[in-house]
Amino acid sequence: MQTLQLARRFAKSWVLRDITFSVEEGETVVLFGENGAGKTTLLRVLSGVLSPHRGEGRIFGYDLKDRRSVREHAFFLSNDQGLYADLTVLENLTFTAQMYGVKTDLKAIVQRVGLEQAGGKRARELSSGMRKRALLGRMLIAPGPLLLIDEPFANLDEAGKQFVLSILQEAQQQNKTLIFTSHEPDLALQLTSRQYTLRGGTFA
Numbered sequence: 001m002q003t004l005q006l007a008r009r010f011a012k013s014w015v016l017r018d019i020t021f022s023v024e025e026g027e028t029v030v031l032f033g034e035n036g037a038g039k040t041t042l043l044r045v046l047s048g049v050l051s052p053h054r055g056e057g058r059i060f061g062y063d064l065k066d067r068r069s070v071r072e073h074a075f076f077l078s079n080d081q082g083l084y085a086d087l088t089v090l091e092n093l094t095f096t097a098q099m100y101g102v103k104t105d106l107k108a109i110v111q112r113v114g115l116e117q118a119g120g121k122r123a124r125e126l127s128s129g130m131r132k133r134a135l136l137g138r139m140l141i142a143p144g145p146l147l148l149i150d151e152p153f154a155n156l157d158e159a160g161k162q163f164v165l166s167i168l169q170e171a172q173q174q175n176k177t178l179i180f181t182s183h184e185p186d187l188a189l190q191l192t193s194r195q196y197t198l199r200g201g202t203f204a
């Protein structure tokens, strides 16, 4: 994946000014930066949720401005999106599989994310740790090569963090490309040494 001088503003404020980087297939990259530095905004641009106002980028051959194509190839895990509150965990995962048109063993996925006892719970009833597990279940279903993950370790206890780490390591073994944000260098650097720090809208 290559991006060139990507920029994005909200109103008149340029949150991302000049983002240039490249990631090879199968690589993992972590994005660091203070609160408000623009990490989530960058992931949203890379996932096709937001369009860049300037610059160009290609993800595995697809133009970042072609949102539909990007979304077919990239999965965006955001802590506050992705689950329908009134659907159960299993219904949410079924919906995800249908959306991607994939046939997969959902029972095995529910098991892998440790939600065997909670498959029938509505998303709105989940604790933040269980919610994260359900979101990871969605990620395991997504067939695309690129995973964009916002703060995978946020709001979890130590066991939860280690669990997320194991799922991300598994994704690496499957040759997925990972780009994630984090405020936890100790954990993040267990996954990769390729790090970028966002400051003032660009990589410091």
Ligand SMILES: Nc1ncnc2c1ncn2[C@@H]1O[C@H](COP(=O)(O)OP(=O)(O)OP(=O)(O)O)[C@@H](O)[C@H]1O
Residues within 6 Å of the ligand: 010, 011, 015, 033, 034, 035, 036, 037, 038, 039, 040, 041, 042
């Ligand atoms: N939809 C929006 N409308 C207006 N401003 C926005 C919008 N989304 C983000 N911003 C602003 O863009 C800046 C960067 O926000 P962003 O969430 O990308 O930062 P971040 O690095 O992910 O921060 P954190 O570490 O706190 O999650 C902030 O000043 C934020 O207020």
